[in-house]
Amino acid sequence: MQTSTAAHVVFRMCFSKSSFLLSAILLVACCCTLTFPVHAADDTSIKHSFLGVGKANRAVIVGEDGNVEWKFDMPASDGWVLPNGNVLLALYGTKEFPNGGVVEVDRTTKQILFQYKGRQKEISTVQPLPDGSFLVAELGPEPRAIVINRKGEIVKTTPLQCQKQNSHMQTRMLRLLPNGNYIAPHLLDFAVKEYKPDTGEVVRVIATDERGREKRDWPFTAIRLKNGNTLIACTNGNRIIETDAAGKIVWSVTNEDLGEPLFQDACGAQRLPNGNTVIASYRAKGDQVKLFEVTPEKKVVWRYSGMKSGFHHFQILTTNGKPVKENTWK
Structure with missing residues (x-):
């Protein structure tokens, strides 16, 4: 009712020569006020701490206040904060680990307590297993999944059936x-x-x-959910999809759904216990968003823009001071 009255006043003013310019300005302002979209703000009550890993950022733990609390200066592609507080990392190639490797790092002293050096081209991922051993993806001429014990011995080997021309692109989050x-x-x-x-x-x-x-929906992270569905981050395709047991897509999210370009090479992903999904934009730079959380309804409720580069993967550790327990969903 107030908008209609204002428009009516402006309309009448248009017939007054002395007020023509002013009325035109008011009419434009009124129309702009009525047509500009309003974007809902993120939920500022949500705060996460997380472990983030990448080539440029190395391995960092970021607190709920957004500050870096811990850093280990080696490039990593996958990682976990273990129950004992130590940090487990899959490393990219360095002088000390020319073919990549796996290390467990004391969080306080940053001393390497355990290490495994890759025997082919690259180590892409690591996962701690219940018995204390580690599941590792080793890439190269013979891509394989290996289980290594605490002595660094390979106790199980499973060949992986994938292309062998490009080792770096063979597999990621095994x-x-x-x-x-x-x-x-x-x-x-x-x-x-x-x-x-x-x-x-x-x-x-x-x-x-x-x-x-040509869309380059390269799968980087694949997570089997409790309901049997699989959540997949599609890197350069800039989308997340969830498929049922038959492989049919039952849910997805893209930049078009969000209404803003937050997806910039969707690598890591984690499904939180509340059903929301956190996504890493690896190619994000500067002040761009590196991590963001979306609801099943595709609403962005949290974002992180710190650091200068994006993350390959991450692990949400706490939400509003409470530990996130189901961290195998990453």
Whole structure:
């Protein structure tokens, strides 16, 4: 009612020569006020601390206040804060680890307590297992999933069925599933594959190229959820998809859904216990958003813009002071 009255006054003023210019200005202002979109603000009550890993950022722990609380100066592609407080990392190649490696680092002293040096081209991921051993993805001429014990000995080997021309793009977030199988996202194969560890048999394949391979929906992170669905981060495709057991997409989110370009190479992802999804934009630079959280309704409720570069992967550690317990969903 107030808007209609204001418009009516402006309309009448238009017939007054002495007020023509003023009325025109008021009319434009009124129209602009009525048509400009209003974006909902993020939920400022949400605060996360997290472990972030990458090439440029190295390995860092960021507190809920956004400040860096801990840093380990080696490039890493995957990592975990263990129950004992130590930090487990999969390392990119360095002088000390020319083919990549795995280290467990004392969080207080930053002393390396355990190490494994890669034996092929690259180590892409590591996951701590319940018995104290580690599941590792080793890339190269013979890509494989290996389990190494605390002595650094390989106690199990499973060949991975993927392309061998590009070692770096063979697989990323290899994980152990609750049923004992492995899940491996193979980037250039546009496929997430589930393996039987003892035989290497592929028992399920989820394709990520239904939009056409030119979209570069390379799967980087694949998470098997409690309901049996699989959450997949599609790197250069700049989207997250959730598929059912048959591989059908039942949920997805893109920049178009968000209404802003937060996706910039979606690498790491984590499904939180409340059903929200946190996503890493690896190519984000400067003040751009490096991590953001979306609801199932595709509303952004939290974002992190610190550091100068994005993260390959991360682990949300706490939310509003409370530990996030289900951290295997990453």
